[in-house]
Amino acid sequence: MSEIEIVNGEKEYIKNKEKIKILKNLNLKFEKGKLYAIMGESGSGKTTFLNIIGTLDDFKSGKLLIEGKDISNLKEDEKANIRMRKIGFIFQEFYLNPNMTVEENIEQPMYINNQYDKEMIKNRTNELIETVGLSHRKKHFPRELSGGEQQRVAIARALANKPDIILADEPTGNLDKENETKIFEMLKILSQNNKCVIVVSHSSKIEQYADVVLKIKEGNIEINEIS
Amino acid sequence: MFKNEIKSLFRNKSNKIYIIVFIFLFLILNLSLNLNIIIDNYYDDKMQKELEKAIESSKNQDTAFSEDMSELMKEYLTYAKKINIEEIDRMVRTSNGKELTEEQQQKIQNMQHVESIERNVEKIYTIEGLSDWTVYYILVDSWKNCDDVQNYLDSIGISSYVNWGTSAEIVENYEKINNLANIIKYTICGISLLVLFVCCNNIIKNEKENAKLLNVFGYKERKIKNILFIQLLTILFLGACLGYLVSQVLTFAGSYYLLKTSINVFNIYNIIILVMMILLPIFILTRKFNIEYKSRRRKL
Numbered sequence: 069m070s071e072i073e074i075v076n077g078e079k080e081y082i083k084n085k086e087k088i089k090i091l092k093n094l095n096l097k098f099e100k101g102k103l104y105a106i107m108g109e110s111g112s113g114k115t116t117f118l119n120i121i122g123t124l125d126d127f128k129s130g131k132l133l134i135e136g137k138d139i140s141n142l143k144e145d146e147k148a149n150i151r152m153r154k155i156g157f158i159f160q161e162f163y164l165n166p167n168m169t170v171e172e173n174i175e176q177p178m179y180i181n182n183q184y185d186k187e188m189i190k191n192r193t194n195e196l197i198e199t200v201g202l203s204h205r206k207k208h209f210p211r212e213l214s215g216g217e218q219q220r221v222a223i224a225r226a227l228a229n230k231p232d233i234i235l236a237d238e239p240t241g242n243l244d245k246e247n248e249t250k251i252f253e254m255l256k257i258l259s260q261n262n263k264c265v266i267v268v269s270h271s272s273k274i275e276q277y278a279d280v281v282l283k284i285k286e287g288n289i290e291i292n293e294i295s
Numbered sequence: 296m297f298k299n300e301i302k303s304l305f306r307n308k309s310n311k312i313y314i315i316v317f318i319f320l321f322l323i324l325n326l327s328l329n330l331n332i333i334i335d336n337y338y339d340d341k342m343q344k345e346l347e348k349a350i351e352s353s354k355n356q357d358t359a360f361s362e363d364m365s366e367l368m369k370e371y372l373t374y375a376k377k378i379n380i381e382e383i384d385r386m387v388r389t390s391n392g393k394e395l396t397e398e399q400q401q402k403i404q405n406m407q408h409v410e411s412i413e414r415n416v417e418k419i420y421t422i423e424g425l426s427d428w429t430v431y432y433i434l435v436d437s438w439k440n441c442d443d444v445q446n447y448l449d450s451i452g453i454s455s456y457v458n459w460g461t462s463a464e465i466v467e468n469y470e471k472i473n474n475l476a477n478i479i480k481y482t483i484c485g486i487s488l489l490v491l492f493v494c495c496n497n498i499i500k501n502e503k504e505n506a507k508l509l510n511v512f513g514y515k516e517r518k519i520k521n522i523l524f525i526q527l528l529t530i531l532f533l534g535a536c537l538g539y540l541v542s543q544v545l546t547f548a549g550s551y552y553l554l555k556t557s558i559n560v561f562n563i564y565n566i567i568i569l570v571m572m573i574l575l576p577i578f579i580l581t582r583k584f585n586i587e588y589k590s591r592r593r594k595l
């Protein structure tokens with residue numbers, strides 16, 4: 069069973085009273101243990117696609133299956149529950165809470181997870197901060213960190229509830245080359261730890277790390293397996 | 296559970312400013328809600344002084360007081376002494392010589408502000424000479440409420456006097472100012488509500504991005520709204536409590552000068568209004584607030 073499966077997925081927007089098909093008749097499968105790179109021109113629908121996989125948006129028609137379960141017709145609250153248990157998000161502009169410390173930012177997703185008690189949250193937070201190498205920045209606020217450090221906090225936060233799927237929308241868009249490499253390496257390690265990692269990126273460097281490259285062009289997706 | 300959210304709230308500079316705004320708002324609101332009490336206290340005081348003056352002049356007959364008035368004042372004083380009250384400005388006296396029926400007496404007794412009614416036979420000089428009159432003394436809870444009794448007596452054709460003597464003008468003024476105070480009070484309530492709405496709206500707007508982030512993490516809509524609700528409530532409640540405290544300190548300090556009597560900010564009526572003022576904006580705002588990530592406006 070694939071981690072994510074898309075059957076006949078379609079998406080369109082209405083712009084100036086004109087229907088524009090962003091995604092046409094998609095049939096795709098995503099597996100655990102692989103890193104997928106999604107590429108394409110600006111406005112080609114990469115973010116839209118990623119948001120749909122992340123249950124933050126819906127296909128107009130077609131099915132989205134996560135772990136074999138059709139989630140297209142679930143209620144918002146049920147989708148929220150799936151996001152909590154299964155999906156970690158990483159954004160281009162980091163999207164951290166500016167009024168919370170590094171520690172608090174990482175803790176936040178865990179407070180809705182019934183499987184964790186307070187002690188476990190503290191331990192897991194420390195563990196995550198260590199993995200992204202920010203132990204010395206625990207009590208700092210996002211504005212006191214560099215872009216690369218902020219994105220590492222966001223990665224730690226995305227991993228908080230041990231999701232199987234990691235979705236990253238241009239995670240290195242605001243970073244320099246050196247930090248970009250660091251982040252891509254981290255994402256690669258995650259995929260090697262049996263997670264399904266999907267990364268949207270403009271940087272051709274991602275192709276060095278990806279197992280599969282998907283190119284969106286005029287609503288269609290072209291698949292390139294890199295062996 | 297909400298500890299981090301509350302903490303983060305106070306790290307936001309603009310929220311600190313809103314707390315200060317709310318302190319002022321609730322202070323002003325509280326004073327204006329108590330405006331009638333403040334005015335009452337002021338007029339009670341003024342009335343008392345006026346009466347003392349009247350009593351003094353009735354004792355020294357050589358003042359400009361009219362014969363009639365001083366006679367009447369004397370009567371009042373005698374009667375007041377008899378029933379042992381000090382504030383004679385609370386008495387209504389009938390003087391037609393007509394008897395009130397049992398029913399009418401009962402009706403007066405049952406009126407809202409009437410404390411007691413006393414029948415008395417007095418010798419009074421009339422044009423024909425000395426004759427026996429039946430006079431009723433009606434004790435009312437405050438000089439402000441003598442009107443009700445007088446209106447009733449008028450309606451059954453019995454003339455009456457309230458012994459405020461020269462202070463009739465004060466009573467008229469009091470009514471005018473009280474009406475004005477009501478207008479001011481409700482205007483301030485309205486403006487406060489508006490300001491509360493605008494402030495709450497901004498506080499929620501500031502938290503919008505974070506709320507949407509919670510939606511991404513998988514917080515259920517209900518939970519996110521609860522968090523927003525608690526955050527707003529914390530700021531508002533803090534502002535309201537501090538505003539209350541400041542107004543209490545002010546009235547305590549001012550009780551010697553301006554307000555004479557400390558106002559009771561913990562009166563049930565005020566508390567109901569304040570609680571409603573706190574809950575209303577929160578209710579409306581959290582209800583219409585869209586926390587879905589989809590609706591997130593992207594930075595361009």
Ligand SMILES: Nc1ncnc2c1ncn2[C@@H]1O[C@H](COP(=O)(O)OP(=O)(O)OP(=O)(O)O)[C@@H](O)[C@H]1O
Pocket residue numbers: 081082083090108109110111112113114115116117
């Ligand atoms: N809510 C919306 N309503 C209407 N059109 C939309 C909406 N969201 C996105 N679009 C349009 O859909 C197209 C795809 O948008 P999307 O954000 O997915 O592009 P993208 O590939 O992520 O671009 P970029 O690389 O610039 O981030 C764009 O033309 C955009 O204008």
Ligand SMILES: [Mg+2]
Pocket residue numbers: 114115116237
């Ligand atoms: Mg995009």
